[in-house]
Amino acid sequence: MTSLGFLYPGHSAEDDYPRIEQLLGTDIRLDVIHTDIGEDAHRVDALLKMGAPDRLSAGVEELRLAGAEAVVWACTSGSFVYGWEGAHEQVRALALSAGMPASSTSFAFTNALRDLGLRKVAVAATYPEDVATLFAAFLTASGAEVLSTRGAGIITAAEVGTWGEEEVLTLAAAAATPDAEALLLPDTALHTAAHIQTLEKTFNKPVLTANQVTTWEALRLTDRRVNAPELGALFTRHG
Template identity: 60%
Template sequence: MTVAGFLYPGHSAEDDYPELSGRLGSDIDLRVVHTLMREDAHRVDALLDVGGADVLAEGARELRELGADSVVWACTSGSFVFGWDGAREQVAGVREVAGTPASSTSFAFVNAARHLGLRRVAVAASYPDDVTSRFAEFLGEGGVEVVAIASRDIITAAEVGHLTGSEVLEFVSRNDDASAEGILVPDTALHTAGILDDLEDRVGKPVLTANQVSVWEGLRLAGVEGPYEGLGSLFRVDAPAGTVVLDD
């Protein structure tokens, strides 16, 4: 049994994980530990607190006790807001406490884009503009060019979690760009597990979403290889097209 562990802030779309788990088979266990969210806000100061070392260390210790083979900090904005170097330090802290390979959703997006050979992408984010811009900057640091960017300007994760599948499909397809090789949809508070193939069918290109890439990253770090069906192009491509950026 492979156990992939996920540090998940608060409660919004954590039910994506059992839904994804159901498509991966009985030999894989996705363990979610909820971390402290003192304030639910897509605001830089609040996000820096959400991703604080003390908060993540507490959850990492719990996942270590649960026997996790890998740990992912499953929060996009709570990782990229620290910048590239700060996010690396954040992951290093989780790795040290958990005693396992570790990563975060932000690095998972870069690794997943490289895996699929995506060099130019569009971003369709639930965040306010200033937070979305930080995500685009982070992707640029990882060698992924953002050719189009859209923000839905939602402040709280709780509100994001209430968006319906049809609303997500419409928002993502409306903000595609002809020059983009794929579309990235950050925010682990967004429910997307049930519409991954629908998203790609709608836009005709790979779509990467936050909980999807988090699970893929956790399995990759634990040494689990696909392919798996029903989880988008990311899980169907079983050979990486590029080198991952964070694997130590």
């Protein structure tokens, strides 16, 4: 049994994780610990507080007791908002606090793109435009080329968590561009685990979503490869 730990802010789309665990269909357990979200706002000052070291370290003891072998900070905006270097420091501090390999959803996106050999991307974000632009800048710092960025202007994770497939497809269509090699949906508050196959079929390219890549990143940290076609191209390259 491989136990993977996730620090997830508040409550919105955390039910993606038991769905993903079922789709993996192997000896893998996904343990989700909820961190204090503070103010639920996709606003830079609130996001910086959400990803502060004390808030992340508060959940690591429970993950250690659960036997987690790696931990991922399951929040994209609460990591890329620190910038490229700051997000690295956030992960280093988390690894030190947890005593195990650590990463964040922001790095999960960049590592997944690298693993797939893709560079040109389109970003369909639920965030306000200024926050979506910060994610695009983070991707650019990693070496990706962002061809299109669309922000939906949603302020709270609570509202994002109410979105269904229709809203997800509409947002994705607004950002999609033919030249992009992959389409990215970066919010872990957005339910996407049930929609990945539909998204990839609709846009005819790999689609990377926050909770999907977060799980893949935790597997990467533990040197696990899982074939799960329901979770898209990222989980079907390695049979």
